[in-house]
Amino acid sequence: MRAAAAAGEGDQSRAMYELCALLLTVLRSSPELGGGRPWPRQVTAAGVASMLLGASVALMLCGSVTFMLGFFLMPWVIGLACVFLFVGFVTNLSGIWRAIILWLAAGADACSPKVDSASTCT
Template sequence: MPPPPPLTAWESRAVAEPRPARRPRPQLSPTGLASLLLGMSLAMMFCGSVTFAIGFILMPWVLGMVMVLGFMAIVSNLSGLGRAILCLGFPSASRVSSNEVPGEFDGIFICFYKSLM
């Protein structure tokens, strides 16, 4: 039977040093549990209060941005809406292909579609 291979430095150290004994985990006392729960509730109240304050401060800015962007949307759509209203009775030949005969409402849709492009 051949002899076993020699141990490396790490293997010899692992064999030579005993593992430390596992210490039992300390039990959580009722006072410790109460302190833990109190700390958690205070942290949540503080973070909630800060979040509420930030939201309260930023709400006028959010409402202002909504109003500005809404106004800009209305203004940007005025030209398209005006072109659609002005073109109601005038479906020109350039907007309708030669093989299409516009019906009663076809001219409205074609004119509105072309005004958006």
């Protein structure tokens, strides 16, 4: 099992090494060695414009996908929030009833005949 994992890691590292070597070969190729059309040495305005256009299109596409995911998931989020709100209310319901009963009991004890006659109960 370990040998298979090591072989998989070896394949990945070898593929990464070959990809980097290919990239460096393409970047280092010079037109004098028969490498076709020479690359421009200066960045042109059209190059900058096309780079910015590509970046803005990529951001718009990613933004629309994010918006659509949020749009479709919002009902689930609202539903889950309502469920948590209901569970919290039910959990605190016994505490609320206990507080009401104790408040009513304390009010009834304050006006009981066992207490002083100086009490202000009606």
